[in-house]
Amino acid sequence: MTMERVLQHLYLVGMAAGFTIIFGLVLGILTYLYKPVRPFVLWTVDILQTIPVLALLGVLSIVAGSSSTTVIIGIVLYSLLPVVRNTYVGLTSVDPAIKEAATGMGMTKVQKIISVELQLAFPMIFTGIRIAIVTSIGTAVFGAVVGGGGLGSVINRAILIQDMDTLLEATLALMVMAVVFDFGMGYVEKRLKARRTQTLLEEDSTLQGKEIV
DSSP states (O other), rough: HHHHHHHHHHHHHHHHHHHHHHHHHHHHHHHHHHHGGHHHHHHHHHHHHHSOHHHHHHHHHHHOOOOOOHHHHHHHHHHHHHHHHHHHHHHHHOOHHHHHHHHTTOOOOHHHHHIIHHHHHHHHHHHHHHHHHHHHHHHHGGGGTOOOOOOHHHHHHHHHTOOHHHHHHHHHHOOOOOHHHHHHHHHHHHHHHHHHHHHHHHHHHHHHHHHHO
């Protein structure tokens, strides 16, 4: 196993994470804003995650060919569910009184989402991002079957030639990646939730002050 394969694996995960966050946030916001598309979007991302990874990559390879791009697309499709759902749930869980206060300040719907609702919902959204990234570390292993490279190719080759040392090294590298990302993002998640609690307390104090006046 070489460092090149580790970096290649991190590249697949990083690129997929970036696109997953972008598309997940957009779809989550659309699901929150437009009720008619809500069942379709949520149903679609649910179905995508129920499809076996190898089957999904196989279908994509027929359409897009066998490459790292195919693996990235597959990881994105497979990882959308937690980001989309947590974005939608996070936005719907924002206190209606805070939304009304923002409206009373003259904010448009877009301004409310960007300046108020997304900020308050971000801890929950971040939880979805954390789940998606940690899951994608393991999912990217299957990319080796469509020429994606990364640690998946190392594991496949080690199994074929029964090289247990290399197999253990690659498996250990995957475990370290998953643990580091999980604990690191978990720490950030706790900080975000603590900040959100503080923000809500400040918002409640502001609203109570306005009611008294």
